[in-house]
Amino acid sequence: MDYGVEDKKVDLSAEHEVKSELAPEVQNLIKLIFNVKKMQKSLVEMDLDLEKMPLGKLSKDQLKKAWSVLNEIIAQLKEEDKKENMSLIRDKSTRFYHLVPHVLKFGETLPLLKTEEMVKAKIEVVDQLIEIETAYSILDGVKGNNSF
Numbered sequence: 001m002d003y004g005v006e007d008k009k010v011d012l013s014a015e016h017e018v019k020s021e022l023a024p025e026v027q028n029l030i031k032l033i034f035n036v037k038k039m040q041k042s043l044v045e046m047d048l049d050l051e052k053m054p055l056g057k058l059s060k061d062q063l064k065k066a067w068s069v070l071n072e073i074i075a076q077l078k079e080e081d082k083k084e085n086m087s088l089i090r091d092k093s094t095r096f097y098h099l100v101p102h103v104l105k106f107g108e109t110l111p112l113l114k115t116e117e118m119v120k121a122k123i124e125v126v127d128q129l130i131e132i133e134t135a136y137s138i139l140d141g142v143k144g145n146n147s148f
Contacts, residue, residue, distance in 0.1 A: 042132065058133040066099040067126045073119050089114060096122065100129070 020027055073092045076085045093113040100122075102110060113119050 042128070058129060058136065060130065060133055062099055063126055063130050063133060066096055067123065067130075069096045069099065070113070070119050070123050070126065073113050074116060077114070077116055077119070086112075086114070100126065 022030070069092050073089055073096070076088050076092065079085050090112055093110070096113065097110045104110065111118065113122060
């Protein structure tokens, strides 16, 4: 999947002053909530590959597709024919990892999403990614307007 070459950068550091009529305390809270470095750290902690999927290249459409694939896997796990379903689950797991690239350590392979618990954990990751994408989009808009 092509995420593009360039990663949009959003800078709300102290050097980049944004005009605001908000109280300084509220401004500091907003800066904390929309801290790009913390967002990136959160993604790394989820074993997501920021080189293949940079923060600025997240898209809601892509994340909705990933969420849909995970729900398809849950449906497959509930089916009776486990042997037939494992092939479909393997394909859908691969599709999910294609949509949401993960970091692999040397010698590791991506785990097959073969239990409902594993899938629910990945759904939580996708939900967090959607929240991060929304926050990043807001930050990008603030940078363009130079005020909030």
